[in-house]
Amino acid sequence: RLSRCSVAIAVGVALLAMSGSDLHAQKPEGPEFKFDPDKALIFKPDPNQSRKPFSTQCLSSDGKMRAEAGFRKVSVYSVPDDKLLHEVATPNRAAAPTFSPDLKTLAFADYVGNLGVESVIYTLELETGKQTKIGSCYGPIIRLAFSGDGKRLVGASVYGLMALAAKLQLQRDIHGEVAVFDVSSQNDLLRMAYVLPESVSPENAEKWFRHVPT
Secondary structure, three states: OOOHHHHHHHHHHHHHOOOHHHHHHOOOOOOOOOOOHHHOEOOOOOOOOOOOOOOOEEEOOOOOEEEEEEEEEEEEEEOOOOOEEEEEEEEEEEEEEEEOOOOOEEEEEEEEOOOOOEEEEEEEEOOOOOEEEEEEEEOOEEEEEEOOOOOEEEEEEEOOOHHHHHHHHHOOOOOEEEEEEEOOOOOEEEEEEEOOOOOOOOOOHHHHHHHOOO
């Protein structure tokens, strides 16, 4: 079943097929972007970036735990003996598992829809099993990171097909967004759009991955 964002993208594709006059006459509808497109940032490439674009595994800072995100589940294992310590079900496909600085919480993203047009970010308290929805971003989240005190969580997404909806609605090339959330209150603290040299596709993802914010 298609999500609302998937339908918006399908509508956007249909709009592109129309004539230029038709596009000008009809204001395209779609997702609600929460940033100023005129303040989109351009990040310089990081020559030392070696991590894969879409992270599905994470090692704790003390090296004792490993988190794995996959289809409808996130699992945490003990590194020495590969013993399953924690496992939680997710609605769709999970990604970007990230331990908090105190190693008591695991954050992860869940991709909505087959196209991953939206990501919902959750935290999991490892001791209690409590799961909390922190916020969401458009596009697949490729990285999550906690602040040093563990009070804030930032996610970076890459749009892919969502870039088409952004182009139609904002009249700007936008290739992803960075969002910062307050972990305790789940408040949306900051939204930034960013622009890559060109849209990311499976063919050029490795080339432009070094431009994506870390």
